[in-house]
Amino acid sequence: MTDALRSAGAAPTLEDVARAAGVSRATVSRVINGVRNVDPTIQEAVREAVSVTGYTPNRAARSLVTRRTDAVALVVSGTGVEPAEGADGADGEPHTADGGEPPEGAGEGSFTARVFADPFFGRVVTGVVDYLRPRGIHPVLMFAESAWARDEVVAYLRQGSADGALIVSTHAEDPLPALVAEAGLPAVLYARPTRPARISYVDLAHRDGARLAAEHLLARGCRRIATISGPLDVPAGQDRLAGFQETMARHGHPYIPVAEGGFTQESGEAAMERLLTEHPGLDGVFAGNDLMATGACHVLRDHGRKVPEDVAVIGFDDSGAAAACRPPLTTVRQPVEDMAAEMARLLLDRLAEPDRPATSVIFEPTLVVRASA
Template identity: 55%
Template sequence: MTADEAPRTRPVTLEDVAQVAGVSRATVSRVINGAQTVDPALRTSVEQAVAATGYVPNRAARSLVTRRADSIALVVSEREQRAVSGPFVGRMFTDPHFGRIVGGLLDVLRPAGIQLLLMLADDDASRSQLVSFLRQGHVDGVVLLSSHADDPLPELLTRTGLPTVLAGRPTRSAAPIAYVDVDQQAGARLAAEHLVGLGRRRIATLSGPLDMPAGQDRLTGFRTAMAALGEPDVVAVEGDFTQAGGAEAMKRLLAEHPAIDGVFIASDLMALGALPVLYREGRRVPEDVAVVGFDDSSAALACDPQLTTVRQPVEEMAAEMAGLLLRRLGEAGRSTPSAVFHPTLVLRQSA
């Protein structure tokens, strides 16, 4: 491999390449950056010199003059909840969703030569540190993963003027901010239609937290769809998108409405918690109670029986977030188009 020739003592610079190729630094720079106004013969000899020297551009020097960082920040915004002992680990990082998003982002960013910076914000101090870091142009754009409804970060980021895209519809749509989301209501409708199509008549739902857009939308969508199917009065119990919350919500549901024969649970993780509660109460799934989840996360496969669930194409959505950002970098000051993806129903054993 020719790159081995690059001595670690003094890295190869543009100047070195220029000398080897017998041209000026500027010409090498043109070749590296793909300028069209270069004589093909010179281009070839420059390319050979680059290969021979194992040259790789120095990012720092480049960003110093271009004022671009060639990197975007993945900001994970957590509610402040530092553990009493041991290092802090947010909910987001342990959520399988997170990894899928990272994968989808890198899939677009890597070919574009853009680095992904991982940043965490979980209290006022870290937030203001984050914002001042971002203001100084250390990154070209921001992908924000926010886990809670009353997050000031979308607002703060908008004010920095940095291209920003949110994962999921923001709570307060005050500031015009781009987001990528799945059509939550359509997903809930898929669940409703499937349960009704199965002949279930006493259908309830375990919703997500109603202060989160995803929680609201899935409930609204489900109720609307059920009403359209002739079932205007759907019982809903609020959960919190966690496994424990799912178990607790299912207990409440069964206590108040023991006769249900179908339930739409607004996240797979909640379903994972809710299923054992059903068994303990002597219900079989899907024979006695049909269950439809939401997300098609790994939790859906961990359930027994495996969960019929509404799939959101997380990886594609993440790729779209990256793409959206990249396009905005190209044309500064563009408007902020959002993207909404279509969910699909994945049929497994639970309904």
């Protein structure tokens, strides 16, 4: 009758299974977790009892003793407001409200909305999830765009609600990596932290990617080349620009017109307009990412320039936007999914061996030639 009550009421516990199988709790636990040797006959009996009772281990109880949750925080970090001084007007970071209170915000302008407007994050999620899933780890989505949100992330980890964090930072000067590192919480970053910290990360050799783009443009015969850079307060933006300028200089083009964008299509359009006004004769453009390259293509066409005949355009990332663009974009591929998976791998390694020192893995970009250049 206890069984009857059980099946009707609360979820079955280890105790119930043990009783049903005629063994002790410990044995059931051993069978379930596949640890130590258990007599095959008993194993069978336990499995039988498990399926009869419809038992599912209670995660909270397990976590309480193992100190593991099999969950990791996947946090998108950035700044909602936090002035990002340095760069002046073109900071590309709209000023939203950012109090000490949890954000009640929603809609178009919210941080979360902006984040997912970029296909980049979807790719990160894909890479992370595809790696974590077969390993039984679940990602908890978090955003850390304000001081309040950052504290929440740290608290979340300290509470042991997640075993570690995968942090994708959209901004330099992001305080989160330092916070997490100081607290000694296991974490891995996407992109090198601005200030060095004892924390692992994966990154791309942005300069090499920009070099690839420059060389391709040059090899194509372009001679009046300009670039639409990403935001200059983001390392990726800086590095791509620097690498591009560097290579161009080495090939005898010490001066390259630059228009700063904000990694969005609209900002790419605006930047292209500016470039076109000041340098109507340009015949090649390297954009800091595909979204901006797409915007550039639109503007070029609006101005009667054919891509690639009149102006060659190269993007960066090889995101979905690159293939969707007309013409399809020649672009520098960033293997985001692989990088995200590696990030997850580094974190899991670290969790397995807490003493393991921080490491970094740098990926090499490749040129994907399509129609735009």
